[in-house]
Amino acid sequence: MKALISVDMEGISGIVHSSETNPERYDYQRGRELMTAEADAVIAGVLDAEPTADVLVADAHGTFRNLLPEQLDRRARLVRGKPRALNMLAGLDEETDAALFVGYHVRAGEGPGVLAHTMNGEILDVRVTGRAPDEEVRASGRGPDEDVRGTAHTPGEGVQVTAPTPGEDSRTTARSLGEIGLNAAMAGHLGVPVVLLSGDDAACAEAAALIPEAVTVPVKEALGMAAAVTLHPEEARDRLRRAAADAVSRRTEIPPLALTGPLDVEVDLASPHTIDLATLVPGVSRTAGARTVAFTAPDYGTAYRLIRLLAQLATIRPA
Secondary structure, three states: OEEEEEEOOOOOOOOOOHHHOOOOOOOHHHHHHHHHHHHHHHHHHHHHHOOOOEEEEEEOOOOOOOOOHHHOOOOOEEEOOOOOOOHHHOOOOOOOOEEEEEEEOOOOOOOOOOOOOEOEOOEEEEEEEOOOHHHHHHHOOOOOOOOOOOOOOOOOOOEEEEOOOOOOHHHHOEEEOOHHHHHHHHHHHOOOOEEEEEEEHHHHHHHHHHOOOOEEEEEEEEEEOOEEEEOOHHHHHHHHHHHHHHHHHOHHHOOOEEEEOOEEEEEEEOOHHHHHHHOOOOOOEEOOOOOEEEEEEOOHHHHHHHHHHHHHHOOOOOO
């Protein structure tokens, strides 16, 4: 059994402010230690359920050099540094049996959520057009009231969101996706279910709306962008260890979130300069709105790479 644990920082218990997540700020070292300890708890939970599992941990915050390697459970392997294929999901492949998202946060524009954003402060929204919710259930081969638990899924199967042909009513339905949805769909593209997510209550609600069968662990209740009622870190780790073991044990009951193409994608960007750069990318065009660019991707893997490219272009400032 192979598991990929993707660890972000904003959704870690005890963390509420950018001073705890930014390497240049005074409280960052403490944030790193809290992050590493929660990753360790999830590693332990996975191995409680599957003692021989191959566990990879992807450092998925900022520089991707936050987790403290010497404090990480030696039974796991660490994926660290950037740039790298699959970004926050580096190490994931079609042989992976389960993905676990730790310390994740709600998307930009939602909340209240602790340190809510999507990729960086320049991405305001990402919308992916697909089927309406009842169409998704039909595409998966189940009736609208049929339970999905207990069903094994092979790579490529899962909750299918297929872009219908022009003129179909469901073509007008679009999902706003943040890092939770974007990464869950990339895992789904490879046939891998996201079985667990931890973060604040808003992040857990976002995950539950996308993957109702997944185990969610709220480690704090968001009061605002930089305030929360948080569990004691040791209590959070105990809950995460138990939840990870449960989630991995139920992995065949949790369908991958698979968005099948072609897919229409719209991205709202904060900076006009980024929009100018984005239109230099073949296939990306400016829409009628002042801040939106759009493209059509043949499959979700292509869409994911283009969205990542737009996020990277947003870091370039005018000369």
